Amino acid sequence: MSTEPGTTEETGPGTPETPEAQTAPRTPDETARGGAAADGADGDGDGAPEGTDGGTGKPELSEAQAELAAQRVERERIERRRAERREPVESGAKLSGKAADLLAAVRAVEGGGKPASTVSAEPSRPVPERAAEPGPAAAPARPAPAAEPVREERPTPAPAPAPAGPAPRAVDAVRRVLAEGGAPEALARQAAGALGEGAGEVLREDPWQLLRVPGVRPEQADGFARALLGAGCGPGDERRGRSVTVWLLERAALAGHTALELSALTAALAQRGVPDPDEAVRSTLAEGEALVFEDALEDAGAPSSARAEDDEEAERPVRVLIALERYAMAEESLADGLARLIDSPSREAEETWAPVVAALSGGGAELARAVAGHGLVLHTGGEAARAEPAALLGAARDAGLRALAVCHTPDGRDRLAALPPARGAGVGTVAGLLAGAEGPGRDGDGALELDLLIVLDAPQLDVESAAMLVESLPDGARLVLSGDPALLWSAGPGRVFADLLAAGACPRVASRLPDPGPIGELLSGIGVGELNQVEAPGKEVVIVPVREAGEAVHRTVQLVADSVPRAFGVPVEGTVVITPGHGGAAGTRALNSALKERLNPGPGRFGGFDPGDRIAYSPAPGRTLPGTVVKADAEGLHLSCAGAPVVVPRERVEAWVRHGWALTAHQAVGGRWPAAVVVLPGDAAQALSRPWVYTAFGRGERHLSVVQGAEGALPRAVAEVPARPRTTRLAALLRPQSPTG
Template sequence: MEFAVTSEHATPADAAAELRAAVRAVESGERPAASFFNRPEPPKPPKPAQRGGPRPPAAEAGPVAVPEGLPALLAAGGAPEALAPRVALALGEGAEAQLRADPWLLLATPGVPPGQADEFARALLGDEAGPGDERRGQALVGWLLERAALAGHTVLEPGQLAAGLREQGVPEPEAAVSTAIEEGAVLVFQDRGAPLEAPAGEDEPAAEVRVLVGLEHHALAEESLADGLARLHGTFAAPEGEAAGGWAEAAGAAPSASAGELIRAAAGAAVVAHTGGEAARAEPVALALAAARLGLRAAVAAHQADGRRRLAAALGAEAPVAAVTVAGLLAGAEGPERDAEGHLPLDLLVVLDAAQLAAEPGAALVESLPDGARLVLSGDPLLLGSAGPGQVLADVLASGRFPRVVSRTPDPGPVGELVSGIGVGELLAVEAPNREVVIVPVAEPGEAVHRTVQLVVESIPRAFEVGAERVQVIVPGHGGPAGTRALNAALKDRLNPGPGAFGGFDPGDRAAYSPAPGRLRLVRVAEADERGLWVADEDGRFVVPRERVAETLRHGWAITAHQAAGQRWPAVVAVLPGDAAGALDRRWVYTAFGRAERHLSVVQGCGPALARAVTAPPAGERTTRLRALLNEAPAPAAG
């Protein structure tokens, strides 16, 4: 719902005053939100995904035409000319003219910080470039919201946005927020949450109202997703007669009680949430196979290519169920072809790793399903969340609007016991008779690097007959003396020494290819030619163009837990150097330790900070709208 706080002729100062008054009045309960909000027209829906696939992320976009004068303009402003393709991609046609008129638009380019944009503006505008320039404020509004999106938020509270502007030296931050609203650069929403206690003398409790500000493509993706879930529910018909009997028989023949419960839930509902650990992934597989035996068209989507391969193995080569990745399904590269209306010809779609599903791909998936189809969101809500903005699984669960099946299948072995304890805030000393879990104390980062290399190259292969290529190192961050960069350099020196002849890579190097945030393929470098760097994995060879190597490829012996989500390895070495203690929380530890199938080594250099990270509550939730949107919709009828 759009926030109408200004008249057509209001000044920015007037608008700022109205904005502050409106927010204070709503938050304090002095006035109902309806007195400040109106709906002159419905908000514009997000642009639909291209039939046959979604809008490609910037990291995967093709070559972009760079305006002839753009490199020279960047150089004149003190910015590197090499930034030109990224600027052209961010601003589109007329990038050069836009920057001349508003130098702070440079902030729309990913990776450009406010200080660099300020220097660029000062170089072009001279004394005219000041901290209170309205153009600067507007650019910073967008930059703050995009930075919030990187942390998973689809919206922010106006006070948070104004505080961020104040930190950047904007003298009238509320006025800048108001101007962004007037210009349509951001949208403002009111979301009703849980009912508050009824005021004295009133029978009906008031509804808690949040005032939120967001960029259109992030915030409205959640509206599209909520509408799509409502559409699936409204067009779904529960099976009757012989069909109902078939579902009941399938549930009775399920391989586990939890799988049977999931089959029964999916039989009677259009949307079902399913939660559990790694072992629980067998339950949606059993559901998909049962649906296929009942004559339904079914597909199961994982988050990463590794998850798809494990899924395909669990389904079996002859199964009439498509095993795909979310990205591959949306892009039309995997799974069934879309029909004439642009829908996927599916009766059931199961999304595994749903904790990694962000709002925009979630909306695109739901939009792709035909009326009457079933959608099952299956995942582990304790894992690190999606790389993109939104928390689809968490919001669907929190809304309580759809059936939820909680798996009772425990993850096996000492690693499973350890990870299960972490999930409830306990760091257990598990029994590991065959050294399935090993703690390696270290005193400083150099020792952490040394012991990690020793574990990967010598100890784990010798003790568990697991080759070094099947051991994954997981670290909190890329930088620092024991981050991914330092560890990858040390591991390359032992496992595949070489000069790094092509952009730092040599044939035989292990590399992490990330064409878009949240997507990772671990590959082996094969060779280089005039087209770029050829790499290969179990799905085959492909080329990374020369100009894309630096931004999409890193060495991959060591990666972060965020990159590792959705994948598993026979053996994992989790490295916790002392300087990373502040980056740890329960979700990080749960995710990193849970990537190990057979063996987990913990190179422990952060002392008691590990136990504190596990026992403390997980980091705060993301600020999103989906939960409130689902709660505002009519409740689904009992199935």
């Protein structure tokens, strides 16, 4: 049995860590049978290529579709800005070997007329340092070019109609090519969406472009290519090398990386049977399908002044990174936007915040003082610490400032709104704000009409969402990123909150409010690597030992249906079940099947669902909303999610909806339930880490049951397995701005 998330099997080179999928990913066989997207395209948080979701235009889905449309608009704006920048800084002069050859090849392509916005060999651009003591009239350290006002090109990502799916003629053309190559015709719609109007001809000329379809693997694309090209097809084909390179970068993005080191990428290409990995990377860069960057590495043993003096005499260590353009541009745009916020506050502006500081005390006042003098502030703490940003929100609104706080999930939003300082006003979700469904309007330049934006659950911000938020803030606005750094990172690429903490580019306010009760005490120990026994006189924490997976499923059903409601008065819908992965004898699929049979048996006439079923609805990558099935009719499956009605068209049910009594930790992060049952089957060891255990155990407010079959793997994971590293560039882009750097 495997308890790994379904998408972790092969997520790319380096140290891949695919977060638990937001819904259960499909296998290639399932893709062939049902035509639903596999891996990233089923809304599981894995990140799907644009155009693969085949929107239906239903008004109930406008928020999710508008979010995707806003992301596309933002990427187009970033690309325009990049194209208008000055020529890239010369780099790579001190490299040698493969890295030097690679950079030289890229420059040769550029010399032949390749646009600099497509193939880039520029290093991470340092963020300008702030003045040590800016006066009242200090000029921003990063002025906007005179010819391009910073706000002039920012479109307003207002809700847009759901994009139409691929044209039937394009789908038919793809279907014919797939049939010729022996590939499942059910992939036709996805391929047409991923490859565009001429997808049929694209596949005929380059069969390995089939790898653009989520769920297709290199060996499957190889078989398709052999059927179409015959003897002219081989592992050394340049087209294959490029497509496998992009596929590996996409898989790495599913694991959270925004870039890969050159050595890791070439090693993975060799494992995939590419005979000349360096040439494959060069070809990919030359075709503009990826970018190359050279990041300087800090010498931790020397002070920054000494490093600066020795720059011209000694070679600085560097790393060569290869990245897909969308994530590279998002990361650079985010760094630019953060630098703009950091540089924008003035002494006069601080006076505006004096009433806010005066109205608060304790941790809230400390946070307000930091916000008064800085454009960007990080706030760390557990669940109890949410009271401090809530107090800041309430005081800022009382002082007449335009303030908003957003959370990762509707449940987080509702819990924040229930705190007395927030008084239910000025709260929303990140997705709702980006889609234009929540929050304030925008000014003529497209900037949000805000003086203060507080983002809770900040560790769940991926790099693209963070870039969109930051780019939407006006000059002079304050941004507070608040969250628990011990939680799992975002389902999408990047580790924004962790990178900002590492860069030290702005003040950090650490809350001193501990989470209460035995569960809070347990989490405090886990956060520092200790799995302690805690006193739980009210049975707030219960360990249920099991010997094998079947027993784990049986005891879980018993806990949810009988023991927890009877002992704690928590209704069935108030208990969440969390397990490490979707597959296996004690994964979400098996648990949901057993729980449905006990709690809501029925024929499952509509795609396996019946009225009353608990579901997990994932309309976009990285977003999962718990809900219930209301009914099904010719229009689709009717759901109630966070109190709002949703209709999922019949053709999207399989991709977007899963049973939701049992979730993975990534699906559950950002939400809390009165009770949580965490299932740890015997072979869960490889899936466990300290952030996973911390996140899963923290989902229960009043009660936590641990169905324990992992024995020594649990304490070992807490003590020895931190978050798996992700390769990102944000910290390097920001580090020169660090007070110590």
